[in-house]
Structure formats: C-alpha cells, structure tokens
Amino acid sequence: MSTVPTTQAPASPIALVPAREHFRVVLIGGGTAGISVAARLRRRGVKDMAIIEPSRQHYYQPMWTLVGAGVARAEDTVRDEARLIPRDVRWIQDRAVEVDPVAREVRTAEGLRVGYDYLVVAPGIQLDWDKVRGLREALKTPSVSSNYDFALAPKTWDLIRGFQGGTALFTHPATPVKCAGAPQKIMYLAADHWRRTGKLSRAKVIFGSAGKAIFGVKPFAEVLQGVVARYGIDTRFQHNLVEVRGDKREAVFEVTRGEGGQEQVVIPYELLHVTPPQSAPDFIQRGPLAHQQGPSKGWVKADKYTLRHPDYPEVFALGDASDLPTSRTGAAIRKQAPVLVENLLAVMAGREPVARYDGYASCPLTTGYGRLLLAEFDYDGKPTPSFPLINTLQERHDMWLMKRYGLPRLYWGFMLRGLA
Numbered sequence: 251m252s253t254v255p256t257t258q259a260p261a262s263p264i265a266l267v268p269a270r271e272h273f274r275v276v277l278i279g280g281g282t283a284g285i286s287v288a289a290r291l292r293r294r295g296v297k298d299m300a301i302i303e304p305s306r307q308h309y310y311q312p313m314w315t316l317v318g319a320g321v322a323r324a325e326d327t328v329r330d331e332a333r334l335i336p337r338d339v340r341w342i343q344d345r346a347v348e349v350d351p352v353a354r355e356v357r358t359a360e361g362l363r364v365g366y367d368y369l370v371v372a373p374g375i376q377l378d379w380d381k382v383r384g385l386r387e388a389l390k391t392p393s394v395s396s397n398y399d400f401a402l403a404p405k406t407w408d409l410i411r412g413f414q415g416g417t418a419l420f421t422h423p424a425t426p427v428k429c430a431g432a433p434q435k436i437m438y439l440a441a442d443h444w445r446r447t448g449k450l451s452r453a454k455v456i457f458g459s460a461g462k463a464i465f466g467v468k469p470f471a472e473v474l475q476g477v478v479a480r481y482g483i484d485t486r487f488q489h490n491l492v493e494v495r496g497d498k499r500e501a502v503f504e505v506t507r508g509e510g511g512q513e514q515v516v517i518p519y520e521l522l523h524v525t526p527p528q529s530a531p532d533f534i535q536r537g538p539l540a541h542q543q544g545p546s547k548g549w550v551k552a553d554k555y556t557l558r559h560p561d562y563p564e565v566f567a568l569g570d571a572s573d574l575p576t577s578r579t580g581a582a583i584r585k586q587a588p589v590l591v592e593n594l595l596a597v598m599a600g601r602e603p604v605a606r607y608d609g610y611a612s613c614p615l616t617t618g619y620g621r622l623l624l625a626e627f628d629y630d631g632k633p634t635p636s637f638p639l640i641n642t643l644q645e646r647h648d649m650w651l652m653k654r655y656g657l658p659r660l661y662w663g664f665m666l667r668g669l670a
Contacts, residue, residue: 271342272365274298275594276356278346280308282580282666283372283569285334286587289668292336294595300340300364302356308334309400310661312580315432315616316654318397318406318523319439326658328400334666346373347533351562368564368594371539371550373531375428375570375578381527382423388496394522397436398428409521410440415452416520418444419501423527424460424490428570429579431613431625433457433525434464434474440523441481442618455483456517458503460490469633469643470615470625477617477645489515491524530571539565541573549573554629555606557590563597566590574609576629581612584665610634614653622649 275296277284280303288301308331316322335341344358349369356364377398379385388394395406420437427433437457444450457464457478464478464485465471478485486503492514493502501522503515534540535548539559551560552567554574559565568586570578586607593603609629616622624642626634635642642649664670 269361270363270365271300273300273340274366275300275368275370276364276366277301277370277372278349278356279303279372279374279569279571280305280331280335280341281372281374281569282661283374283583283587284370285336285666286583286668287370287372287568287590288339289336289666290587290591291594291668292339293668294591296595296598297338299338300342301335302342302344302346302358302364303331304343304345304359306331306343310658312429312614312653312661313658314397314400314403315435315439317403318395318410318436319443319616319619320407320411321619321654324400324404329662336668346531349533349537349539351538351559351565354564366564368598369562369566370590370594371534371559371565371567371571372569373534373571375426375528376531378425378527378529382491382524383493383502384496385494385524385526388494388522389524391496391499393499393520394494394496394524396524396526397432398526406436406523409523410443413440413444413449413453413521415449417454417456417518418521418523419456419458419517419519420523420525421489421491421501422457422459422461422525425527425529426578427525427528429613430577431465431615433459433523435616436523437483438477438481438615438617439619440521441483445481446619450481455481457483457485458489458491458501458517459485459487462487465625467625467627467631467633470623470627473623473643473645474615474617477623494522494524534571539567546573554609556593556603557586557607558593558597558603566594574607576609577611577613579611579613580661580665581626582610584670585610608634612636614649614657616650616653617645620647620650621645622647622653624649624652 280301310327313327348357397403422433464474488506489503550567552572589605589607592605613625
C-alpha cells in the first residue's frame with residue numbers, strides 16, 4: 251500500500267503572497283493535528299483554507315524510540331510536507347509569530363498578515379533545550395543523546411550498543427512532554443538489549459523523573475512497576491534535571507523532599523538519555539489565546555470536550571499546545587480531530603457544537619524487544635481499550651507488531667488523509 255497519495259501534485263509553498271491574505275479557515279501548524287484536521291475539512295467540502303507551517307519536512311516522531319533502539323531507520327520517519335498538504339489547501343511556508351483574535355489575524359515572521367473567519371490552533375510543542383544548563387554542549391559529547399531529536403535518535407542506538415557498563419541515566423522533566431511514556435520506553439529497550447548481550451549485570455540503570463510515579467494511570471503503573479523490577483531499575487522520582495556537566499559526565503537534579511524542601515543531587519553517568527523540558531511555542535505563551543496564570547499558564551485555552559476556545563468562539567485548538575488535560579500523543583489527536591471538525595462545521599453553520607472528546611489518549615509503551623504495553627485511557631484515568639477481546643493490561647507481542655508496522659501505515663496512509 252502506498253503511504254503517499256500519488257494522484258495529486260505536490261503542494262508548493264506560497265513564496266510571494268500579498269502582505270494581507272484572508273481565508274475562510276486558517277490552520278496554524280502542519281503537523282499531525284493540522285494536517286489531519288485540514289484533510290477532514292477538505293473531505294467535508296470546506297474550501298478556502300490555508301495552513302501556516304514553516305517546515306519542508308514532516309516527521310512521524312513515535313518511531314524515534316525504535317530508531318534509538320536500533321530497529322527502525324530515521325530516514326523512514328520523514329516525508330516531504332508538500333506531499334501531505336491536502337489538495338486545494340494553500341500552504342504558507344512561514345512561521346506564525348502572533349495571533350490577534352480581535353482582528354482575526356495571524357501575523358508571520360516574514361511580515362504577512364493572514365486573516366481568517368475561523369482559526370484552528372495546532373502549532374505543536376517546542377523543545378526547551380536551554381532550560382537545562384549545559385545540555386546543548388553535553389549533547390555534543392559521546393555519552394549524551396535524546397530521542398526527541400531526529401538527528402540524535404541514531405546516536406542513542408550507538409550509545410546503547412557501545413555501552414560496556416556503569417551508570418545509564420534516563421530523565422523525565424517537570425514539564426508536560428510529547429508522549430509522556432517515551433522517556434521510559436527507551437530505558438526498557440536499552441535494559442533489554444543489555445540483558446540479551448550479558449551487560450545488564452554491569453549496568454546501574456537509573457530513571458530520574460520529576461514525576462511522583464512511573465505512570466499516571468494506576469492499572470498500567472502496576473504493570474510498569476513489574477517491568478522496572480525485572481530490569482532492576484533504580485527509580486528516583488521528584489528528581490528534575492537542571493544541569494548537565496558534559497565534561498565531567500555529571501547530571502545535576504533538583505530534588506523535592508518532604509514538605510516542599512529542595513536540594514541538588516549530582517549523579518555521575520556513563521550514558522545519559524535526556525528528555526528536554528517542553529512548552530507551547532513562545533508566540534502562544536505570550537499571546538491572548540493562552541492562559542496567563544495558573545497551572546495551565548502558557549497553553550492554549552480549549553474547552554476539554556468541544557475543543558472550542560472559551561473566549562473567542564471562532565477559534566478551536568487541539569494537539570500538544572492545547573491545555574487539554576490528557577497525554578500529548580498522536581493517538582489523542584486522532585480522537586480530537588473528528589470532534590473538532592464536527593464542532594467547527596456546526597459553528598460555521600450557525601449551530602452550537604455538540605460533539606464531545608472524552609480525553610482518550612494512548613501510549614504504546616515498549617517494555618522490551620518484541621513486547622509492548624498498550625495504555626489507553628480517558629480524562630478520568632479509566633482504561634479504554636480499543637481491542638475488547640484481548641487483554642491490554644499485559645505486555646504483548648501483537649501490540650509490538652502494531653507499533654512497528656501497523657501504526658506507521660495508519661498514520662501516513664489514513665490519518666493524515668482524513669480517513670482515520
């Protein structure tokens with residue numbers, strides 16, 4: 251099955267457009283959320299749309315865990331953005347830098363002013379490497395990597411297979427991140443590789459996480475605690491990475507103790523895999539669409555059920571930059587996109603939005619080579635299995651095959667075309 255439509259010519263970015271443009275629907279972001287929504291709207295007959303997206307390439311990021319584990323190739327996770335823009339949707343290859351919801355206008359880095367009747371906000375999430383002192387420099391050393399970067403994921407595999415023993419440290423930051431399970435997935439795969447190659451007995455595997463538990467949904471956390479025990483992993487919770495001293499191979503954590511007290515702890519390492527702090531893009535954080543205070547500060551406001559902005563009724567949001575209280579995963583977007591489209595179409599027709607998103611998210615947790623725990627849950631933390639005839643509260647080989655082969659086909663061939 252071809253994963254890229256062959257019946258349409260590649261979209262071309264708009265290189266020279268007037269200083270002002272206006273569209274019926276403007277979408278900020280040409281990632282998973284933006285492309286999925288645009289494709290669904292186009293299939294429902296909506297015309298006069300534009301996507302504002304600076305990147306020429308589109309990445310299937312969930313596969314980077316397997317790239318870092320040596321079972322997938324980085325080059326297989328990327329496609330040309332031009333091939334994915336739906337037919338008749340204008341591509342403005344530029345970066346959004348400001349939204350004026352009163353004027354109903356998006357301003358770009360190149361000075362364009364793009365007007366809209368309706369706006370879909372899906373700019374994705376940014377990686378804040380500089381929030382950890384010394385991290386950028388440390389990533390250039392031979393002992394530090396991160397699967398959260400396309401260019402670094404192959405390095406992770408080099409580190410894992412070249413590891414001869416000592417402390418292998420894996421981190422999870424205090425901020426929300428893309429796929430909250432990813433920081434520990436690569437840890438389990440690394441431990442399994444060392445078990446298979448006889449090196450695990452020489453390794454001290456440490457998980458330094460700013461969180462309070464291995465996973466936020468109890469039934470799946472109980473399974474993962476068994477995985478942690480199987481590999482002999484030392485879990486250190488409420489440990490937030492604040493500095494990496496690459497020249498000394500030391501990681502510095504800010505540790506929360508009882509009654510809110512904090513201290514710094516230094517952990518030497520031979521191998522370090524870092525998950526960087528993450529946040530909504532800067533223009534979102536400082537703009538009027540985001541919360542300006544409270545625990546959701548900096549994230550785009552969106553009604554958790556309808557995905558409509560509470561202050562600006564012509565604005566909708568989904569995906570990683572939204573304040574939706576669920577995991578930031580592609581599976582969550584797959585359930586958000588049809589709800590948003592139904593509600594946007596209703597508003598465009600003068601009706602109230604009635605479609606509801608229940609908070610569904612899915613995290614396929616690789617617990618070893620050939621084994622995967624599929625964690626599916628809703629806003630209430632209740633397991634919501636998509637496969638009712640099988641037990642997804644256990645590590646399964648068939649779920650591994652689904653992640654390795656089935657989900658990429660679903661993503662490229664169906665989800666981004668508005669078909670799933």
